[in-house]
Amino acid sequence: MHFFDPHIHMTSRTTDDYEAMASAGIVGIVEPAFWLGQPRTQVGSFIDYFSSLIGWERFRAKQFGIAHYCTMGLNPKEANDPRVADAVLELLPRYLQKDGVVAVGEIGYDDITPAEEKAFSAQLELAKNANLPVLIHTPHRDKKKGTERTIAVVRESGVPEEHVLIDHNNEETLPLVKETGCWAGHSVYPDTKMTEARMVDLLKRYGLTKMIVNSAADWGKSDPLKVPKTAEAMRGAGFSAADIEVVLFENPVRFFEQSGRLNRGDMVAPKIDQAELFEGNSVLRGQVPRRS
Amino acid sequence: MPRATLGAMTACVNPESLRQLIQQAVPDAAFRAFSDQLERLQPDFALSAFLGAFTSTARTLGRKPLGADEVCLRGASGDLPLAGATTDVAGRMLLLYALAQVAPQQLTAAVKSAYEEGDSHEKLAVMRALPLLPEGERFIEIALDIGRVNELDLFSSLAARNPYPSRHYNELAWNKLYMKAVFIDVPLAQIIGVETRTNPELARMALEYVEQQESAGRRFPNEIWLVIAAHPPKGAVGKLLGYLSHAVADLRLGAAAGLERAAEPRTLSFLQERASVETDERVRAVVERTIHKLEQQRS
Numbered sequence: 001m002h003f004f005d006p007h008i009h010m011t012s013r014t015t016d017d018y019e020a021m022a023s024a025g026i027v028g029i030v031e032p033a034f035w036l037g038q039p040r041t042q043v044g045s046f047i048d049y050f051s052s053l054i055g056w057e058r059f060r061a062k063q064f065g066i067a068h069y070c071t072m073g074l075n076p077k078e079a080n081d082p083r084v085a086d087a088v089l090e091l092l093p094r095y096l097q098k099d100g101v102v103a104v105g106e107i108g109y110d111d112i113t114p115a116e117e118k119a120f121s122a123q124l125e126l127a128k129n130a131n132l133p134v135l136i137h138t139p140h141r142d143k144k145k146g147t148e149r150t151i152a153v154v155r156e157s158g159v160p161e162e163h164v165l166i167d168h169n170n171e172e173t174l175p176l177v178k179e180t181g182c183w184a185g186h187s188v189y190p191d192t193k194m195t196e197a198r199m200v201d202l203l204k205r206y207g208l209t210k211m212i213v214n215s216a217a218d219w220g221k222s223d224p225l226k227v228p229k230t231a232e233a234m235r236g237a238g239f240s241a242a243d244i245e246v247v248l249f250e251n252p253v254r255f256f257e258q259s260g261r262l263n264r265g266d267m268v269a270p271k272i273d274q275a276e277l278f279e280g281n282s283v284l285r286g287q288v289p290r291r292s
Numbered sequence: 293m294p295r296a297t298l299g300a301m302t303a304c305v306n307p308e309s310l311r312q313l314i315q316q317a318v319p320d321a322a323f324r325a326f327s328d329q330l331e332r333l334q335p336d337f338a339l340s341a342f343l344g345a346f347t348s349t350a351r352t353l354g355r356k357p358l359g360a361d362e363v364c365l366r367g368a369s370g371d372l373p374l375a376g377a378t379t380d381v382a383g384r385m386l387l388l389y390a391l392a393q394v395a396p397q398q399l400t401a402a403v404k405s406a407y408e409e410g411d412s413h414e415k416l417a418v419m420r421a422l423p424l425l426p427e428g429e430r431f432i433e434i435a436l437d438i439g440r441v442n443e444l445d446l447f448s449s450l451a452a453r454n455p456y457p458s459r460h461y462n463e464l465a466w467n468k469l470y471m472k473a474v475f476i477d478v479p480l481a482q483i484i485g486v487e488t489r490t491n492p493e494l495a496r497m498a499l500e501y502v503e504q505q506e507s508a509g510r511r512f513p514n515e516i517w518l519v520i521a522a523h524p525p526k527g528a529v530g531k532l533l534g535y536l537s538h539a540v541a542d543l544r545l546g547a548a549a550g551l552e553r554a555a556e557p558r559t560l561s562f563l564q565e566r567a568s569v570e571t572d573e574r575v576r577a578v579v580e581r582t583i584h585k586l587e588q589q590r591s
Contacts, residue, residue, distance in 0.1 A: 051409075051411075054411040054412075055411055055412050058411075058412075059412065059443055094340075094343065094409055095409075097343075097344055097347040097348060098347060098411055099347075099350050099351065099411060099413065100411070260351070261351070
């Protein structure tokens with residue numbers, strides 16, 4: 001069984017996580033650009049962060065046999081920060097050209113402010129120009145209204161709905177997304193957002209089409225194995241291996257394949273060489289390198 | 293373990309030849325798309341358009357073997373082998389080379405941006421292109437920056453099969469680069485210009501490295517003896533003679549090559565003794581050659 005986690009912030013995770021993910025069958029991931037838990041105060045911090053998403057983190061993942069893709073964007077939280085917002089929007093077209101950048105994201109609303117709306121619309125425009133899909137974050141607070149507004153802004157932008165993945169859905173927002181041509185993401189989390197059992201119920205109720213599951217694991221309490229754990233729950237509820245493959249591999253891969261920059265070949269028996277180093281660092285600390 | 297070397301290179305060709313090599317290596321449609329981007333390079337081009345073309349080259353041409361392993365290019369900083377080159381790297385090299393012809397006044401800024409905003413593959417292509425560009429010394433900060441990274445492919449683009457360091461590095465930078473190549477296992481035979489850049493300080497560093505590996509019970513590459521033997525520090529020749537009677541034939545081979553390089557008259561009797569008992573043909577060939585040289589020197 002192989003899996004694809006389409007939303008995970010590996011920058012905040014350890015090599016133990018990479019190892020556990022690889023042995024649980026995760027062969028590819030998408031790391032969306034997001035905020036780092038504390039505000040960045042200058043655009044240079046974004047340049048280095050974006051560079052690490054197409055450099056160091058990709059290299060780290062490869063050492064565990066995991067294909068690493070990323071999305072680039074100005075997240076809604078920091079869209080509210082005048083110290084960085086405009087400069088990051090200027091920077092983005094350059095980074096959206098990069099290989100392995102499979103979408104614009106995660107963008108959208110957090111507090112649903114005018115500044116967020118401005119950055120959101122501007123980035124939908126960038127996505128159209130770069131012909132890239134869009135990964136959209138939905139807010140934690142006032143979620144239903146935020147989702148309705150998200151859909152309205154997407155429709156106004158002219159970005160094709162099949163190019164849009166609206167993420168972090170729950171029982172209240174999913175019906176709204178299902179009325180559109182957008183793809184529906186679900187973040188299975190310990191305690192908050194969504195659980196494996198609730199996820200299985202949604203799949204029973206709404207079917208498998210355009211349904212996507214991720215761990216959204218980051219620097220907070222989260223679990224990078226939620227995708228394989230959802231597979232376990234699906235199996236327990238009577239879903240077939242083919243169903244599991246559709247939701248936990250094919251759907252996310254097909255969505256991001258629309259970028260033209262996701263190569264399935266990267267996820268078949270990837271070459272692992274832990275003796276490789278990156279910018280003065282090895283992920284190994286004295287262990288014997290693993291090669292395959 | 294056999295190590296790849298520089299191989300037999302035919303005569304070096306003009307970097308313009310990259311165009312034909314790429315054409316032979318990729319489908320027609322891909323080459324046409326790439327050619328269109330090359331044609332658009334005019335003296336008044338916009339930097340952002342150039343960088344866009346540079347970045348998208350890997351998608352236009354793919355990342356496949358160029359199939360020109362025997363070819364080398366005549367660059368401003370020396371001859372650049374194409375062994376191991378891929379189509380994306382070749383395309384990006386040609387873009388930078390073409391830019392140097394068409395809009396030389398924009399070259400410095402373009403190279404800087406292509407490197408600083410590049411992902412690992414783009415950075416690697418910039419490093420491979422540097423020896424082709426005029427006044428290569430202006431880009432030394434880029435080379436030194438790559439020398440600090442340890443991603444093996446990227447570091448090797450500078451240290452291996454690249455004439456840039458031996459041409460432009462001062463002694464300190466050169467020695468540091470060589471020793472880092474030793475540490476992270478770059479095949480030393482692929483470093484260009486070692487023979488002309490040996491120096492006593494490098495020999496000292498290399499010998500101390502060998503001693504450190506010995507203490508830790510670890511191997512070291514045979515080629516390192518050539519650097520040590522070029523300016524043998526105290527004790528080095530004695531150590532070489534010790535390895536000349538080692539039970540492992542590969543270690544004897546490295547020592548024999550080192551003794552050939554050192555060409556010390558006082559080693560003659562030891563070499564003659566070794567020749568009489570040596571069972572490995574490779575080792576015996578080197579030993580006998582060295583004996584012959586030393587005898588000629590004496591007479």
